Amino acid sequence: MSEQDYLKDISEIKNLMNRSSRFISLSGLSGIFAGLYAIIGAAIAYFFLFPDPDEYLMVHSVNFKALLALLAAIAILSIVTAYIITTQRAKKNNEPIWDATTKRLLLNFLIPLVTGGIYIIIKLNSQHYGLSASLMLIFYGLALVNASKYTIGNVKYLGYGEIVAGLICAALPGYGFYFWIFGFGLLHIIYGSVMYLQEKRSV
Known part of the structure; x- marks a missing residue:
C-alpha cells in the first residue's frame, strides 16, 4: 500500500468516526x-398583547398568560417542524434519527435551556420583567454552543450570535422586543439560509 492510499484510508476512517459521533441530519x-x-409571534404580541407600543415585553396581568401561551406555541411549532424535516432528511440519507448521539445532543441542549427557563420563570414571578428577552437569548445561545459538539455545521456560531445579542440587549434596557426579534427571528433565518445553501451545494 502506497503512502497516498494509506493517508486516504486514514481520512475515510476519521470521517466515518466523526459521522458516527455527530448528529448530521439537521436541516437549514x-x-x-x-x-x-418567531417573527409572526412577535407581530401577534405587538398588535394584540401589548397595551402600549412603548412597553415592549413589559408583562401585565391581563396578557401574561397569553404571552406565555404564545411563546409556548412558537417553541412547539419550531420543535415539531424541526422533527418532521429532520426525520425526512434522515430517512433520505439512511441515517439513524434516534441513537446515543441524539440523546447526548438533546441532553447537552436541554440542560442550559431548562435551567434558563426555570430561572426566567422565577424572575417573572418576582415581577422582574426587564431582562426577560436578554435572558432568553443568552440561555438559548448557551444551549446551542453546549450541544454543537454533537452535530455538524456551524450551530455554535448561531449560539455565539444569540449570546452576544442577549448581552447587548441587557446593556440596552427598553429594546428587548427588538433584540428578541433579531435573535430568535432574523438570526435563525440567516443561519438557516446559509445552511440550506450549503446543503444544496453538497447534493
Missing part, C-alpha cells in the same frame, strides 16, 4: 421556519 430549513414563527 428548520432554522428558517423557526425564525419565521
